[in-house]
Structure formats: structure tokens, C-alpha cells
Amino acid sequence: MKKNQRLIQGNEAIAFGAFYAGARFYAGYPITPSSEIAEICSRELPGLGGFYMQMEDELASMGAIIGASLAGSKSFTATSGPGFSLMQENLGVAIIGEVPIVVIDVQRSGPSTGLATKPAQSDFMQIRWGRHGDQAIIALAPATVRECFEFTVLAFNLAEKYRTPVVLAPDEIIGHMRENMEIPEPGELPVVERTEPQGEPADYRPFCFKEGCVHPLANYGSERIYHVTSSMNGEDGFSNNSPENAARRVAQLHTKLDAGREDIVMTESFDVEGCETLIVASGAPVRAARSAAKDARAKGLKVGVLQLKTVWPFPELEIAAAAKNARRIIVPEMNYSGQLAGEVRKLVNDKNMVRQVNSYNGQIIFPAQIAQAIQ
Amino acid sequence: MAHATGMKYLKQDALPHMWCAGCGNGVVLGALARAFEELDLAPEDIVAVTGIGCWGKADDYLAVNALHTTHGRALAYATGVKASNPKLRVVALMGDGDGATIGGNHLIHSARRNMPLTAIIVNNYNYGMTGGQFSATTPANAFTSTSVGSNPERAFDICELARAAGANYVARETSAAGMKLKNRIKEALEAPGFSLVEAISPCTTQFGPKNNMRRPVDMFEWLKAKGLPASKYDKMVHPEQEGFFKTGVLVNRDAPDFITRYEAMRSRMQAGGRE
Numbered sequence: 001m002k003k004n005q006r007l008i009q010g011n012e013a014i015a016f017g018a019f020y021a022g023a024r025f026y027a028g029y030p031i032t033p034s035s036e037i038a039e040i041c042s043r044e045l046p047g048l049g050g051f052y053m054q055m056e057d058e059l060a061s062m063g064a065i066i067g068a069s070l071a072g073s074k075s076f077t078a079t080s081g082p083g084f085s086l087m088q089e090n091l092g093v094a095i096i097g098e099v100p101i102v103v104i105d106v107q108r109s110g111p112s113t114g115l116a117t118k119p120a121q122s123d124f125m126q127i128r129w130g131r132h133g134d135q136a137i138i139a140l141a142p143a144t145v146r147e148c149f150e151f152t153v154l155a156f157n158l159a160e161k162y163r164t165p166v167v168l169a170p171d172e173i174i175g176h177m178r179e180n181m182e183i184p185e186p187g188e189l190p191v192v193e194r195t196e197p198q199g200e201p202a203d204y205r206p207f208c209f210k211e212g213c214v215h216p217l218a219n220y221g222s223e224r225i226y227h228v229t230s231s232m233n234g235e236d237g238f239s240n241n242s243p244e245n246a247a248r249r250v251a252q253l254h255t256k257l258d259a260g261r262e263d264i265v266m267t268e269s270f271d272v273e274g275c276e277t278l279i280v281a282s283g284a285p286v287r288a289a290r291s292a293a294k295d296a297r298a299k300g301l302k303v304g305v306l307q308l309k310t311v312w313p314f315p316e317l318e319i320a321a322a323a324k325n326a327r328r329i330i331v332p333e334m335n336y337s338g339q340l341a342g343e344v345r346k347l348v349n350d351k352n353m354v355r356q357v358n359s360y361n362g363q364i365i366f367p368a369q370i371a372q373a374i375q
Numbered sequence: 376m377a378h379a380t381g382m383k384y385l386k387q388d389a390l391p392h393m394w395c396a397g398c399g400n401g402v403v404l405g406a407l408a409r410a411f412e413e414l415d416l417a418p419e420d421i422v423a424v425t426g427i428g429c430w431g432k433a434d435d436y437l438a439v440n441a442l443h444t445t446h447g448r449a450l451a452y453a454t455g456v457k458a459s460n461p462k463l464r465v466v467a468l469m470g471d472g473d474g475a476t477i478g479g480n481h482l483i484h485s486a487r488r489n490m491p492l493t494a495i496i497v498n499n500y501n502y503g504m505t506g507g508q509f510s511a512t513t514p515a516n517a518f519t520s521t522s523v524g525s526n527p528e529r530a531f532d533i534c535e536l537a538r539a540a541g542a543n544y545v546a547r548e549t550s551a552a553g554m555k556l557k558n559r560i561k562e563a564l565e566a567p568g569f570s571l572v573e574a575i576s577p578c579t580t581q582f583g584p585k586n587n588m589r590r591p592v593d594m595f596e597w598l599k600a601k602g603l604p605a606s607k608y609d610k611m612v613h614p615e616q617e618g619f620f621k622t623g624v625l626v627n628r629d630a631p632d633f634i635t636r637y638e639a640m641r642s643r644m645q646a647g648g649r650e
Binding site: 047053224 | 442645
């Protein structure tokens with residue numbers, strides 16, 4: 001057995017991925033099914049020179065990680081649906097303030113308290129649209145324990161590179177599943193560090209509203225003094241209410257992610273070449289989809305799977321390319337309304353070609369359910 | 376030594392400020408900037424974290440690092456800033472609606488944690504910016520735009536709350552006493568652990584006119600009459616204290632702060648034990 005081979009849980013892999021990426025500040029409020037991440041942080045961060053802070057609620061958790069990031073620490077929190085709801089207002093501050101943070105939302109079954117220990121994928125739309133005000137965000141969804149580790153590292157990298165919150169959204173199955181994985185050695189995976197701004201400290205501006213621009217972030221306590229505000233602000237970080245400024249400010253929050261699209265949007269194709277039936281899936285349903293597709297291909301059916309590793313920005317181009325010859329697109333997901341299916345439907349002229357397979361009773365999606373849709 | 380002006384800590388091109396004539400916020404801001412100067416703090420080492428409300432606009436006029444956050448949550452952000460870089464001097468500037476009503480939970484837990492930062496709560500007894508509705512510090516029976524028949528709720532005593540929750544340093548002054556206020560803020564900035572200064576301040580546009588204090592000067596006279604030092608306040612028997620409030624240093628203790636306790640825990644863990 002290799003030295004770094006370990007049988008670990010998705011949530012453990014997320015915590016270790018965060019430490020690998022250099023995260024040294026965690027603030028959170030315990031909630032099933034994410035609490036293992038908090039427990040591991042409380043155990044490991046003191047030895048790593050970092051801080052574990054158990055806050056009084058999720059509003060405070062989100063506030064604390066934003067403050068900690070601006071003061072120079074790679075910072076994150078972990079929660080589930082009910083806690084994620086409480087984080088929304090302050091998450092908006094990280095978006096307009098362009099503060100790099102990572103939020104782990106281990107998705108559980110709702111609505112409301114719901115089935116607290118059961119899996120779901122019903123937060124995709126809350127991740128995208130859960131806050132007031134128009135804005136964009138990055139979200140990744142792992143389907144294996146190894147991806148839990150790798151996507152967490154990637155989430156921190158994207159957060160730093162694009163100065164934005166990144167949400168990692170495993171479902172409860174992936175968070176609690178155990179798999180064998182080789183822990184990467186230091187240096188094996190790229191880790192993006194914050195770049196020191198250049199130029200005269202007195203001339204430093206924390207923001208740049210040119211289309212697609214991402215300005216380097218200084219840390220509080222450095223020689224560059226700066227302001228961050230939840231209010232509409234100018235490039236100097238101070239309040240600015242002019243319509244011209246507001247238009248540029250809002251647009252840049254979107255265009256910076258558009259400009260980085262190739263870097264941010266990740267999918268993986270399994271036998272999609274010339275497929276007549278395309279299964280589009282993310283998280284745990286990817287596993288059932290691959291199993292169902294394998295059985296179907298054994299019967300001579302042309303079935304491919306496209307895994308959405310990035311959920312937001314939505315992989316529109318990748319889906320369109322994979323579905324080029326498809327007569328049918330199947331979207332299995334653990335929610336009632338078809339949050340991903342709705343996005344896929346926007347991409348095709350014939351809305352009837354998109355077929356949903358939904359689980360909303362706290363149960364996993366089984367390959368047999370997808371096989372039925374393939375028939 | 377010449378008197379401190381605090382100008383180095385103010386964003387002078389943003390002045391004059393937007394607050395109403397007679398509002399106490401300018402006095403508190405001046406006291407804060409003078410306290411920074413008298414302690415000779417480097418602007419780059421200061422982070423001012425603000426909430427939402429009239430006093431929450433204070434960061435617009437400060438030439439130090441600033442983080443203008445959401446309504447009620449300034450202390451949560453400030454906690455993250457401080458733990459991330461304990462060398463920073465962190466002040467949280469909040470109003471009574473912000474710091475003691477919607478954000479009351481964070482106030483309690485920042486005091487309990489004894490987080491080494493300074494909260495400066497300007498208490499003007501109402502939500503001034505949104506039109507003068509009652510807050511958790513509006514006196515019982517007072518008139519506001521949402522208590523036109525008088526306030527049926529009772530008020531919080533912010534300082535007693537902070538004391539009970541474990542703050543190391545608690546003081547109260549009024550904006551009619553700028554010099555005392557500056558001295559209290561200085562002491563708070565130097566105190567270990569969680570420190571809180573409550574500045575009672577007149578809302579001359581909303582609260583005063585609705586409560587028989589039509590002119591700003593009426594409100595200042597009211598503040599001077601109602602704020603009493605311990606030497607006077609403590610001599611009164613309970614029913615006589617009604618309507619008055621105690622000023623000066625109310626709590627001054629040196630219980631270990633959160634960072635100190637965390638570092639002690641870290642050392643114990645590194646030594647391999649729970650003891």
C-alpha cells in the first residue's frame with residue numbers, strides 16, 4: 001500500500017483539502033451533515049498555526065470568515081441548507097467586496113429542517129440566486145472523495161484568483177461516503193497564493209471596474225490602507241452613488257467570471273462521442289448515471305454521461321457540445337423541481353427532449369431509475 | 376503637548392459629514408480620532424468595522440482600514456479580522472439598533488468570548504436613518520414613528536448587558552462631554568479583552584422633536600441632566616434613579632481575552648495533553 005493511501009470520508013477530504021490549500025481560519029456553527037469538517041478544523045487548525053472559531057450562528061460565521069480573509073488568512077466555513085440560508089445576506093458582502101472565501105454546503109433534504117440526515121441537491125438555485133441583488137458566483141460539486149479534496153483546493157484557488165466566494169456543494173452522500181484515496185504530496189496540486197499589489201501604497205485602489213478585471217487584494221495591516229463596503233462603492237472602496245459607477249461596478253462582478261470561464265467551468269465526459277442519449281449529472285447521481293450508461297451500452301445503446309464538476313457558472317457550452325447528436329437528455333438529480341434540468345432545458349429548442357429523474361424523499365438515485373428513463 | 380486634533384485619521388476630503396445639525400456622531404468621531412492620535416496608533420494597524428445606520432456611516436470619514444458590513448453584524452466581522460491578525464487594532468462602530476437590537480446576539484457573545492476589540496455604540500434611542508422607529512434602547516413610553524401612542528416595550532441597558540456577558544471594560548458617556556468620551560475610548564482601546572463604550576447621543580431630527588425636545592440644545596441639556604457620575608447616581612435610591620443613567624467607567628477588569636486563552640489551549644495541545 002502506498003504511504004499516503006487512506007480510507008477517508010468526503011467531509012474529511014474537504015477539511016484536509018482546505019489545509020492543503022493553505023486555509024488557516026475556520027468559523028462555523030455545527031450542523032448535520034457537515035459537522036465533521038468543524039470537528040477536524042477544531043482539532044487540526046491549532047497545530048497548523050490557525051484558528052477555529054465556533055460562532056454564535058451562521059450569520060456570524062460568514063461575517064467572521066470575510067473579516068479574516070481581508071486580514072490575510074485563507075478562510076472558510078461549512079454548513080448545510082438551513083445554515084446556508086442564514087449566511088446569504090453576509091455572503092453578498094463577500095461578493096460586492098470581492099473577498100476570497102470558501103463555503104462548504106453539504107446539501108441535505110428540505111424544505112426547512114426537512115430530513116436532516118438525508119441527502120439532497122436542492123440548494124443549487126439558492127447558491128446561484130439566494131441573495132438579494134444581481135450577482136454571480138462559482139459553485140463546484142464533487143462526486144468522489146478524491147474530488148472532495150481536489151475541488152476544495154481548487155475552490156480556494158478560484159476564490160483567490162477571481163476574488164470571489166466559491167461554494168463547494170457536495171450532497172450528503174458524498175460528504176459521508178468513505179473511499180480510498182491517495183493524499184496528494186505538497187506541491188502535487190497547484191495552490192494559488194494572494195499576490196501582493198504593486199505600486200505606491202498611497203495609490204492603492206482595492207477595486208478595478210474594467211470589464212473582466214480582478215485587482216490584487218491587499219491585507220489589512222499591510223502598508224496599503226483600504227476600505228471595503230457593502231454599499232455601492234467606487235474603485236477606491238468608498239461609497240459612490242453615481243449611476244455610471246454603479247453600472248460599471250455591477251457589470252464587473254459578472255464579467256470577471258465570464259473572462260475566467262475556461263478556467264472555472266469544468267466537466268468530464270464519459271462516452272459522449274456520438275451519443276444519442278446524454279445523461280447530465282452532478283454529485284452522487286453521476287455514479288448512478290455511469291452505472292446505468294454502462295449497462296445500456298452493453299445492450300448496444302449509445303449513452304454518454306456528462307459530469308458537471310462546476311455547477312455555476314452553468315456549463316452551457318459543454319452541454320451543448322456533448323448533446324450535439326443527442327435525441328434525448330436525461331438529468332437525474334436529488335430534488336423535485338429539476339433545478340439542473342431547468343437550466344439544460346434553456347439550451348435546447350425541443351423542451352421535450354429533456355427528461356428528468358428526480359429523487360426528493362431523502363433517498364439516493366439508483367441506476368435502475370435512470371435505466372428506466374433511458375428505455 | 377498641543378491638543379490632539381485627530382485630523383490624520385480623518386478622510387478630510389469627505390468632510391463635512393452628512394449627519395444632522397446637533398447630532399452627536401461628529402463629537403464621537405472626533406473623540407475616536409483624537410484617541411487614536413493620543414495613543415499614536417498607526418492608521419494601517421487600525422481596522423474600523425461598521426454596521427448599518429447613521430453612526431455606521433462613520434467609516435466614510437476615517438482614513439484607516441475599514442469594513443462597512445451588514446446591519447447588526449459588525450462584531451462578527453471584527454472578530455474574524457482580529458483572530459486572523461491579532462496585531463490589528465479593531466474597533467466596531469455601531470448604533471443602538473445595529474449593535475444592541477438586531478446585533479444583540481453578537482454583542483453578548485463578543486463580550487462572553489472577551490474578544491480583544493473595542494465596540495463603540497452610539498445610542499440615540501431610535502432608528503434615526505430610517506425615520507425614527509423605536510429600537511431596543513428606546514425608553515419605555517417614549518414616542519417614535521412606530522410608537523406614536525408611546526413605547527410599550529422596555530429598554531435594554533447596553534452597559535449592564537455587556538457587564539453580565541463578561542466584557543472586561545465598559546464605560547458610558549454622552550456626546551455632550553467630548554473630552555470624557557475621548558478618554559473613555561482611549562481606555563477602551565488600551566484595555567485587554569472586550570471593551571465597550573456607550574455614547575449617549577441626541578437624535579435631533581427624529582427622537583428629540585417627537586419627545587418634547589424641539590431644539591438640539593434641549594436634547595443636550597437633557598443629556599447633561601440625566602447622565603450622572605457614579606458618585607451621584609449611586610447615592611440615589613432605586614425609584615429615584617428612573618430616567619437617569621450612570622456615566623464614567625462602569626466595569627474595569629482584566630480577565631484573559633479570547634486570543635490569550637486560545638494560545639494557551641494551542642500550547643496545551645502541542646504539549647500533547649488536555650491538561
